[in-house]
Amino acid sequence: MDHINYALSTGQGRETWLECVRFVHQALPGIDVADVSLKPKTGDLKLQSPVFINAMTGGGGQDTLQLNALLAKAAKETGIAMAVGSQMAALKDKTERDSYAIVRQENPDGIVFGNLGSEASVSQAIEAVEMIGADALQIHLNVVQELTMPEGDREFRGALDRIAQIAESIHVPVVVKETGFGISHETAEALNQTRVAAIDASGFGGTNFASIENERRQRKLAYFEDWGIPTAAAIVECREGFGRTVLASGGLQDAGDLVRAFRLGADAAGIAGSFLKRAVNLGEIGLIEEINALHEDLTMLMTALGARTIEEIRTSPVVISGELLSHLQQRGYGTSQFTVIAKN
Template sequence: MDHIQFALSTGQSSKTMFEDIRFVHSALPGIGLSDVSIHMETGDLQFESPVFINAMTGGGGSETANLNGMLAKAAKETGLAMAVGSQMAALKDPSERASYEIVRKENPSGFIMGNLGSEASLQQAQEAIEMLEANALQIHLNVIQELTMPEGDRDFKGALERIGLIAESVEVPIIIKETGFGISKETAELLTATQISAIDVSGFGGTNFASIENERRQRKLSYFQDWGVPTAAAIVEAKSAFSKTILASGGIRNAQEMVKAFALGASAAGLAGSFLKTAYLKGEASLIEEIQLLLEDLRMMMTALGAKKLSDLEKCPLIISGELYHYLEVRGLDPKSFARRMKN
């Protein structure tokens, strides 16, 4: 509950670099709204929608159970996949299982993602999957959060090997997810040696867990609060090295940023902070309405761009400027190439 309250009070930094992207307008898109499909097309993750509710909470007793139940009901109503927060609390204390199991209870046929940290063993991964009858498992990377957390881990050896073992041993897809500090191409290259199915870049610009953990410290580690790869850059970084599914999250607040994420190469977009705020402050009905409007806005923008399906967005020319242009240029990721793309 500390994490939820601090997430709401610290908010999102909005430094995702999506503001440095502008689409080239298509005055003759050649399609109508009824031609647009937003079905996710790629990989082992059979999402109904390209939007999903990303990992937030669990393990905080009845309050987090109620919140997860509300999110699960909204996911069921709108067809969204959903991830829970780290299940390690329930593995250590079985009385906390109910705060996670409520998700499957409220959404019995939905796509549910379990969640554990990279310190988890194969047995713990199997238990987490069983707990939710999970369709996939997120393994999160949270070095900066742990280092900032007063009681956090200080040893990160062996994480890649544990990820590799879990990915080759369990029967559901494994998603590697950062926790708000982004995935670089070097990290993505390391992950190509494993059998994971997807990378969720979870870039800088959303809920900042360094800021949250600093609220829980006497001596703040302020140098971590501006640390990480911004979300827009992280999508391009990961896409350049990893050929499977890329998921976008980290400060995504609206359909325009989702469309930009898809145009950069992401297959789906996860929202957490903005959904948390709506669910916590306004309730289930408002959250369902917000999701429905997001999906409507996504279809409208795809129509304007002449994109019948999500993958068509990767052919739409866009102009990258400002800090994102500089970032990609010095990283050797050719920002000019995005402006020269041509639709068939």
């Protein structure tokens, strides 16, 4: 509950660099609104929508049980997937299981992601999946958050080997995600050598867990508050280093953010902070309205781009500028892929 309350009070940084991506308008898009399909290609994840509720809640007793129930009902109503927060709390304290299991109870046929940290063992991963009947398991990387957290972990050796072992041992796909500091090309390449099914880039620019944990410290570690790879750059880094499904998250708030993320290489996108705020302030109906409006806005934007599918957004010409352009150039990525001439 500390994390939820501080996430709501600190807000999102909006330093994603997505504003550095500008689409070249196509006055003859050549398609109708009815031609657009929002169903993405996400391999074994089998998502039906290109947007999902990302991990944030569970393990906080009755308060998080009620919040997860609300989120699960909204996910069921709108046909989107949902990830729970870290289930380690329930593995350590069985009384917390209900705050996660409620998600499957409220949405028995929906796509639900479990969640554990990279310290988890294979047996813990199996238990987490069984706890909620998970369709996939997120394994989160949060070194900076743990280092900033007063009671956080200080041992990170062997994480890649543990992730690889889990991906080989459990019967559902594994998604490796950051927690708001981004995944680099180097990390993506290392994960590409495992059986991990997807990477969630989870870049800098959204909820800042270093800032949140600093609120819980007597002596703040201010140097971590601007640490990380902004979301736009993290998506490209992951796409360049990983050959399977790439998910985007980290400060995404509207359909404009989503289409930019898809153009940079994401196959689908997770939203946490803005959905959380909507749920707390306006309840289940307000969140459902938000998700439905997001789907409608995506359809409108894709029509304007002449993109019938999420994959076709990647052929839309864009102009890359500012800090994102500088980052891509200094990291050795060409920009010709973003300047293609659209074919009607």
